[in-house]
Amino acid sequence: MTLFMQHALFLLCVVVISALGMAQGQAIAIVGTLVEENTVQPIPYATVAIYDSNTKEIITGDTTDDTGQFKIRLSRTDFYLEISFMGYKTKTISTFTVSNGTIDLGTIQLSPDSQALNEVVVTGEVSRTVFKLDKRVFNVGTDISSTGVSALEVLNNVPSVNVNIEGEVTLRGSGGVQILINGKPSVLADQSGNALGTITADMIDSIEVITNPSAKYEASGTAGILNIILKKEEKAGWNGSISANTGTPDNHSIGGSINRRTEHFNLFTQFGAGYRSLPEDTKAINRNLTNGESILSYGEEFRNETFFNITLGTDYHLNKYNVLTLSGNFAYEIEDQPSETNFSFFNGNDLVSRWVRRETTDANNPKWQYEFNWAKTFQNNEEHTFQWSALGSFFGKDQSSLFNDTTLEGDNVDRNQRTATVFQQADYTFKADYVNPLTEEYTIETGAQYVINDVGNDFEVQDIIDGNFITDDNLTNNFEWTQKVLGLYVTGAYENDTWGLKVGLRMESTDLSTLLTNTNEANSQNFTNLFPTLHTSYKLNDNFSLQAGYSRRIFRPRLWDLNPFFNIRNNFNVRVGNPDLQPEFTDSYELTSIYKIGKASMSSSLYHRYTTEVVERVSTFENNVTLTSPENIGTNASVGFETNGKYSPSKWLTLTGDFNFNYFDRKGTFEDQIFDFTGNRWSARLGSKIGLPAAIDLEFIGNYSSDFKTVQGEQRGFASLDLGMRKKILNGKIVLNLGVRDVFASRQEERFVNQPTFETYDFELRGRFVTFGISYGFGKGEAMTYSGRRR
Template sequence: MKIFIKTKLYVLFLLVTSGNVCAQEKDIEVFGNLVEEQTSQPVPYATIVLKDNTNNKIITGTTTDDNGKFRITSSKTDFYIEISFMGYRTKTITEFSVSNAMVNLGTINLVPDNQALDEAVITGEVSKTVFKLDKRVFNVGKDISSTGASALEVLNNVPSVNVNIEGEVSLRGKSGVQILINGKPSVLADQSSNALGTITADMIESIEVITNPSAKYEASGTAGILNIILKKEENKGWNGSISANTGTPDNHSLGISLNRRTEDFNLFAQLGAGYRSLPQDNKAFNRNLTNKEVVFSEGTAYRNEGFFNLTLGTDYHIDELNVLTLSGNLAYEIEDQPSETNFRFFNSENELVTSWLRDETTEATNPKWQYELNYKKQFKNKEDHTLQLSALGTFFGKEQSSQFKNTTISGTDTTTDQQTDTNFQQADYTFKVDYTNPLSDVYTVETGVQYVMNDVGNDYEVRDLTQGEYIVNEALTNNFEYDQKVLGIYATGAYEKEKWGIKAGLRLENTQLNTLLTNTEEFNDQNFTDFFPTLHTSYKIDDYFSLQAGYSKRIFRPRLWDLNPFFNIRNNFNVRKGNPDLQPEYTDSYELTSIYKIGKASLSSSLYHSHTTDVVERVSTFEDNVTFTTPENIGTNASFGFETNGKYSPNKWLTLTGDFNLNYFDRKGSFLEQTFDFSGNRWSSKLGSKIGFPADIDLELTGNYQSGYKTVQGKLTGFAFLDIGVRKKIFKGKAIVNLGVRDLFESQISERFVSEPTFETYDFGRRGRFITFGISYGFGKGEAMTYSGGRRR
């Protein structure tokens, strides 16, 4: 810090005195190149000062350019040279030679000042969580930002957040989390593309965890919001990183990230390509309790994907107060989905009647694109006084064809071959205006409007092999059109002082939803308007203990696949389909959270309660030994929960993290004259450790457990799994080698039981063990990164 103040005084003095320095005919020119000793990387913007040998006063000075070079002229000859930069030891040069009125200092090495560096980064060394009025802010410290991890891995370090092997993000065990970048939707935040994996840990300033969102955010989704705040990068010039990954099952990718900063522009590009395979083992049985017949199925399905992903964008700083951002993402995927399922049918005497193999060959191409246009104006009176306009557009298409071939192994031939074709197109558009005005140091108002349009078409055709010819099955064929428009308007007001604050808001949303089955002319039109109030408060008792409380009303709108009544026929005995008459569910959410420190440990605990009406549940019915699973609105759910998480770093080489969530629920409801009143609980825990070894080697162990719990018709079983990661830095941190093992013991499974008076069903699924190996290298001023293939549809 002393070096930093000293440097500022030098620069100020130079600005005052430089006008009095006059060039002479015998001026001496001093020049050289400044680099960091350990990495040989240029040191830009360091201060170069010439001082008088007699009185140590400054004669003149300058700073290094983007490449660490400098050139300075002096009319005096009796001087010495002093070089300084925050975080490095000040270097004094007293011996040099003058030749032809020039002093060539060549390459000069700056040595890091460990004490100064400790002072500079001590507050950010370990990642920690702090409170704001309506959010928890996870500040990314050097314990994570220096690891070269991707944004997905950083999210997995945030308390309450979990990222599974496919890159799906959940909050408090619930999926459907909305991810924002700097407070707005972004092409980089799309979980269905590869873009999120290209954000590296060193780019992230903090992550805001919003489990009870204020009225500023759209009311849909009950899981919450994760807002990734990127650093205001100050490194000018080129930054870049390239990575290569391989693994088993097939998980191969190449990725490159480029960034070029100038005074007015920030240009960025990310390019990735790869291939991966996602096998899944499946088992199921349908038991007819009326006639004692049973159908067993067992097999393995693959999802092989080749993908290409390109992101381009620029930030244009019109001036100090206005920034325009334009970015786009283009992706193309080629899918191959082979599967083989073995079916066996037993009669009431438990005798095998028939068995057969059902082979699927599916091919698909998926074009995708996104664009983002954002304008942000900052007003002169206050930094937080802003106006932001944004537009986001996305498109996803799928051209898919499938061939299902049945081969009888024993018994009678009771099945037929089938073909399907799917033409799917989805376009989404979001337009948003946000205005924030801090009226004073304690009062802030926000207001804004958002308009979202979703337009989807799904043309689906099934053909059955009949007497050697494929004939269209009219009962299973149709074109489903889905059109939804949501207009939202909000206003909030906040009062916040150092220790206490309160924030209240109200959001109004109008929803227009239209669905149409074109072949049968079945339609469902909905138009409704809702008010969503929010209230948040926080109180800081001292530096070691704070409290936060909040209330919000939320909505879950049925998604496309919840409404589409047509289904995949991979397994004709276990059919899932949508319900076009499904209604939205509403949730009132209450939360009380505390954050506190005990020695070297930081802990956060929450008590929460939610009450949901018209709960959307997947309900199974049974007909002719076939299970049909459909989402339905069933009653209410009152949920009470406790969550605690923490981090403990007893020393520099060991960090321990933990997360525990216990949820009790009470269900009330009925469906098809059957009462679904019951209560139960579910809990989850996550324990992690990061161990630092010599030679820049880090070992990470993360254990997860998800308990089983009751459902409206049966139960889901629990499971535990362990992930391991080893990271080694080489070439003084410019390159990183990673080895990861996900689900070491292949214990991450999905088991669902349904038990009804007339039938029983069982479903089992398992992804298996994933092993990945990657290497990445940072060039220019970039740092090594990890490129992730991300989760695709």
């Protein structure tokens, strides 16, 4: 009989015999602490069984907790105890004393059983990927679930998914991945923090990889969806971690996380504080081709931030079929944004003026997020489910800036300005999903989602004139933005062992309004759209599958695309939103092959996307000032090929690669200017993870992005390299991390605009970042790195 069957039989006996009842009488508490004989270390999860002294039948039992302690209540004294744990000799206790209703067995020592250890053969399920209609399901086997690593490490084992040492998740080489927990947005899934570290591998049942979402998911586009499915029944236990980090430029933080699971509750928390600085080098050139004037600028900008945050949450299992989740996060940021920009004004080759513009900015940013979720499983089938959730968030910013221009040479351009911003954004999401597997082959899904976005941005610009601050009415206003999206969907699917088909239809009704209160400029949009989806798959064998899909997607303009206010840090290169911007729509077709070759897993896709009302940033030029705003510019038809793979020739080496090439055909006009052109763009990403002796892991990630044409010019490509190193101590209880992002400081953005009357050049560079962290884990899991909340 296998060890698993023995434990299962034991637990079954405990449940049955306990249900039949024990003799009535006064309850006696049996307590004790179990330790290892040689090291005196606690032994968690050992079996404590109580047997009838006469019949030798089991009465009840329990397991020790993380500290080796146990407590059992009983209403009789005619019994004996057997304490057992794999690899140790079983201990029987039949002599004890009852004192004040308690039997205190004190510290109990178990000695190793060398013979038993030699005979033990552990077998378990190996993690594997199952291909479904519109997704791939990575089932987490005991090879991973027993390791105690965090959810981020589990994600890193999923084909097509990569998590670097800093915890950033990409899917098929692309960022912007939406992570869900049990099919819904969650505080735990928010990638702006490291809350995923509170989930350990033994809590995860499977991970769904969705690259072309069905009608079940909202129609706004992302790089893809990773849905983490947690186990419905979790073993009691706890895990936690504390971390400290430092880096250059300044990046210092301390934090901790704790997760505690009992029979009915799963409690989790994460907290932290820190300080970080984000410098950026900038350059810009504005050339007026009609009169020969030009403005050159270069400078360095900083965003310094002190931050505090805490996450609290719980899952409460009402019973076997109902689970409630309540969680929340609060964060507070204190910002300081000093910058210095040097300007030179030329008329031809003659210097007219040279000056420096200095900025001092302070801001306070409170933010919080909360969620409530009810998940119900029906008794007839664990796949028959209903789920309702509510998610809310708030972000505020109270910011003031002072700008000072000082003439260094030539004409006097001294000027002082200040701005004040009061910004508030509240978002609410209500979601309901119902899944009913009618038979083993037919499934229907239906549900609804309602999203509310409510934003207010009060912005004021003042000029210092004769020592007094005078409001500039042309640049001062209060922007209000409200968007409400109601979505309803239904899907039907047929799937057998080799072939499947899934059709779906989603309806989304959007109600959008913007208002500039000072000038009473209003814009209202109300539109309803249908988003059909079609997915099919064919499984040739266990190692090769084909998937084909069609979906219609929408890109709704984001807040900063609509907000007409701008930062006047560089008042000759201004970016501003467009309240009249329309959404863009995309018809997406994709044919994907998924295959395994030995120890390599590969995925290749051919795709075609046709987008209307394409949102592009367009620059206009007046008085040597470049004003850039988003506009709807015609259509974009693209065809492309994408392939990615993961190859693990040995336990110590994993190689990953992604390659994407697309050819695009742009057509459109703006202010009587025709933007018709074709071009191509490609990118590649190569990564390697090397396991060295002494539990040291090395990571190398190289990226390349090619040049490509834009509607008014060109954007230059770049190549970059990231390095990471991790050292585990005490079986992962202590983890040391060293990361170098952009080793050669080559991840730069260069944009050119070439028009008949003007030319512009923009350059931005973040530079090299070096970080070092140490984490200590306690309880069941490994140490989990906390590096603060990413912006």
